[in-house]
Amino acid sequence: MKFVAFSREVQGTGASRRLRNAGKVPGIVYGVKDAAQIELDHNALYHALKKEAFHCSVLEMELGGETTKVVLRDLQMHPYKPLVLHVDFQRVDSTTRIRKRVPLHFINEAESQAVKLEKCTINHVVAELDIECLAEKLPEFLTVDLKGMVKGKSLHVDDLVLDPSIKVRTHGRKNPVIATPVEIVEEVIVVAAAPAADKGKKGKGKK
Known part of the structure; x- marks a missing residue:
């Protein structure tokens, strides 16, 4: 699977909040070389996260015209809104375990x-x-x-x-x-038999 990321120059809580308000997700990619701060389109990422392969396979990340192999390492979601707050990726190569x-x-x-x-x-x-x-x-x-x-x-x-x-x-x-x-345990429901009706009523007075 492929996705596009963009370099993120401004960091900090305020900058991340502005990114989210603009429909972007702050993130980081690390491993193999220096860590890089990135941002992604929220809707594209949100829909990609619904696919099982995005969580458990090597992905191709396009960043600054260069394609790098990465895996998803961490994900932070809003506690009750369908909102991705932050995402982490790890670069991998043929020797990475x-x-x-x-x-x-x-x-x-x-x-x-x-x-x-x-x-x-x-x-x-x-x-x-x-x-x-x-x-x-x-x-x-x-x-x-x-x-x-x-x-x-x-x-x-x-x-x-x-x-x-x-x-x-x-x-x-x-x-x-x-x-x-x-x-499988079959449930047997026992229905109690209705009491037999009295054949004759007792206590009738004599004529």
Whole structure:
């Protein structure tokens, strides 16, 4: 994905506020060489941020007629308005190793034995993973194939088929669970039978 940035000469809280009022977003790009203050068009950036690839892939930033490869590192949003307040990018090259949280895309769930034959649903325990890899190997997402899922057996990090250059950071947890089959429990509603009507009424007086 490509985007256009512009050099930002004036800095400070007041300058950033004026930029936002003018429909711009202040930002910074760092790494490889000196940090540079930048500004971007707010609407273009806001729409780009809705795309998953903008968060988890190497981007091409055009700045001053030069194209540089970068990755999104940080984002500051207004607490309740649809407004981007600040954005950080990191320059990368063929030798840069980065750490990023990457989303998981689950496929073939309906084709698994657990779902088709064993009346289970698949619980997606995590939706993303923290990985470390060369920037040029950064995946937009990781594909998790659930076709082999069977009742009673979970899918773990070590079961994923990944590029050898990608290392999953588990933060001390040993081979954490990615997905697990859960048996569907059928809810049985018991309706109490209505009491039988009395065949005859007692206590009638004699004629």
